[in-house]
Amino acid sequence: MNCELAHERIVTAAYGELPDEQMHELERHMTGCPDCALEREQLRALKILADAHPVMEPPANLVARSRLRLEEALDALPPKRWYERLTQRMVNNFASVQAAPVAACLLLVVGAGAGILGGYEFAQSRAAHAATLARSAAVAQPTPPAAEIASISSIVRQPNSEIVDVSYNQVVPQHMQGSLDDPKIRELLMLASENSASPLVRDDSVGLLAAECRAGHGCQAAGIRDALMVVLRYDKNAGVRQKALEGLEPYVAVDQRVRDAVLEALLNDSDPRIRTEAVNVLQPVEADTSVRQVLHTVANSDQNPHIRTVSREVLSRVPEIQ
Amino acid sequence: MNGGKSAQDRLQARAPEMELIREAQAGSRSAFDALVRQYEHQVLRLALHLTGSEHDAEDIYQEAFLKAYRYIGNFRFECSFYTWIYRIVTNLCLDQLRRRKTRREDHAVVLDHSGDEIDLLASVSDDRSFSNPAKELDRKVLGAYIQAALGKLTPRERMVFELKHYQGLRLRTIGEMLNTTEETAKNTLFRATKKLRTQLAELR
Numbered sequence: 001m002n003c004e005l006a007h008e009r010i011v012t013a014a015y016g017e018l019p020d021e022q023m024h025e026l027e028r029h030m031t032g033c034p035d036c037a038l039e040r041e042q043l044r045a046l047k048i049l050a051d052a053h054p055v056m057e058p059p060a061n062l063v064a065r066s067r068l069r070l071e072e073a074l075d076a077l078p079p080k081r082w083y084e085r086l087t088q089r090m091v092n093n094f095a096s097v098q099a100a101p102v103a104a105c106l107l108l109v110v111g112a113g114a115g116i117l118g119g120y121e122f123a124q125s126r127a128a129h130a131a132t133l134a135r136s137a138a139v140a141q142p143t144p145p146a147a148e149i150a151s152i153s154s155i156v157r158q159p160n161s162e163i164v165d166v167s168y169n170q171v172v173p174q175h176m177q178g179s180l181d182d183p184k185i186r187e188l189l190m191l192a193s194e195n196s197a198s199p200l201v202r203d204d205s206v207g208l209l210a211a212e213c214r215a216g217h218g219c220q221a222a223g224i225r226d227a228l229m230v231v232l233r234y235d236k237n238a239g240v241r242q243k244a245l246e247g248l249e250p251y252v253a254v255d256q257r258v259r260d261a262v263l264e265a266l267l268n269d270s271d272p273r274i275r276t277e278a279v280n281v282l283q284p285v286e287a288d289t290s291v292r293q294v295l296h297t298v299a300n301s302d303q304n305p306h307i308r309t310v311s312r313e314v315l316s317r318v319p320e321i322q
Numbered sequence: 323m324n325g326g327k328s329a330q331d332r333l334q335a336r337a338p339e340m341e342l343i344r345e346a347q348a349g350s351r352s353a354f355d356a357l358v359r360q361y362e363h364q365v366l367r368l369a370l371h372l373t374g375s376e377h378d379a380e381d382i383y384q385e386a387f388l389k390a391y392r393y394i395g396n397f398r399f400e401c402s403f404y405t406w407i408y409r410i411v412t413n414l415c416l417d418q419l420r421r422r423k424t425r426r427e428d429h430a431v432v433l434d435h436s437g438d439e440i441d442l443l444a445s446v447s448d449d450r451s452f453s454n455p456a457k458e459l460d461r462k463v464l465g466a467y468i469q470a471a472l473g474k475l476t477p478r479e480r481m482v483f484e485l486k487h488y489q490g491l492r493l494r495t496i497g498e499m500l501n502t503t504e505e506t507a508k509n510t511l512f513r514a515t516k517k518l519r520t521q522l523a524e525l526r
């Protein structure tokens with residue numbers, strides 16, 4: 001390596017752009033060349049000196065001033081017309097294609113090749129499965145959309161064939177509209193009051209059933225009334241139970257089973273509002289001593305002082321309760 | 323593997339910028355404003371350091387971004403937007419340096435931020451030392467002297483030295499920005515350092 005080349009490489013090395021192999025060569029040269037070693041020292045000194053004129057961050061005022069001036073200039077420019085933008089886009093697209101003609105041709109060839117190969121594979125696959133498909137078609141039923149299948153109950157493969165029997169349960173959303181007096185509607189409402197996972201749906205259905213009972217619209221003992229009693233005893237939602245209690249209120253005096261359900265609620269319901277309401281709805285029943293007993297029990301032992309007080313008031317106010 | 327990952331990271335980092343560029347190309351002013359915000363500090367930093375004048379830096383900022391706005395439709399993602407905008411700025415700076423060269427040939431005078439001239443040679447004391455300049459010279463005066471020495475380079479040498487030494491760009495990127503090869507950029511840097519050493523040797 002001569003000194004002239006070494007001087008060039010010293011600069012490149014000082015800025016970290018000399019490849020490793022050339023760096024080793026340069027080091028070897030400089031160990032025996034004091035002039036080049038001095039050259040490197042001088043360059044190092046230059047770099048230190050040059051740093052005495054450092055790059056400064058632009059002052060905030062300058063940035064703000066420049067930005068404002070630019071915004072004013074941009075605002076003054078007329079907006080680009082649609083045809084100018086379209087022309088620009090076409091020029092760009094053309095330039096892109098022009099810049100990469102080989103790539104475009106390759107893309108075309110690869111695309112055509114993939115298409116031919118894909119078509120060939122598809123045809124072969126079709127031919128191989130034609131017989132199976134024909135057999136399957138003979139026994140196949142139209143498959144419902146996956147969303148309508150609730151569960152798969154069994155899968156049995158027929159011996160020595162590709163035919164499989166799949167038994168599945170289907171859930172198909174349905175909709176029904178009708179009067180509240182319609183037995184089918186009532187059946188659905190009663191089903192909803194007992195089975196729906198949604199407290200809102202149970203609340204709606206129980207509310208409607210209770211309103212029917214209060215209005216005296218066909219609130220038969222074996223139908224809606226039973227459903228409301230089940231709700232009063234077992235529903236997890238206090239609001240829903242309260243609605244059921246309201247629906248049962250007109251039947252406390254006439255239906256022993258309803259009275260028992262209300263008394264149970266008075267004794268056992270976890271919600272003090274329900275127990276208070278139960279006290280209020282109990283009507284004087286001459287022949288039924290159980291009401292009085294329960295009221296006594298509640299008046300003496302209910303954990304809620306308000307309920308105890310109310311029970312005592314009812315007992316004292318209504319002497320006719322047996 | 324790391325290279326692949328970092329290339330992917332860079333690509334991901336550039337993705338929002340590409341979106342901004344596409345929107346700006348489609349005529350979105352807010353997208354263009356976002357690009358301006360992204361690069362304005364770098365543009366001003368370079369222009370201010372090269373010209374040493376806030377006024378010139380402001381002019382270069384203005385012209386550079388107006389040009390970028392006008393020609394952003396020509397940007398075809400063949401290089402980074404950073405390189406593209408720097409190319410515009412370096413060309414404008416080169417024009418400015420050339421104009422200044424013809425206006426004030428060989429004058430060891432620079433402008434401070436307020437536009438006042440500093441006569442460097444008058445402000446540098448006689449007992450200077452090259453070996454330990456930090457102890458012998460006031461740093462500000464030395465900086466001004468360096469600026470004067472840089473001013474004696476040709477605009478192209480000045481630009482290559484600026485981009486390499488102060489902005490830390492790769493020679494290949496510098497070549498791209500100046501529409502030349504890496505080899506030419508390397509030779510220009512070599513010439514620039516040689517001239518600067520000669521200039522600053524006078525300080526001994």
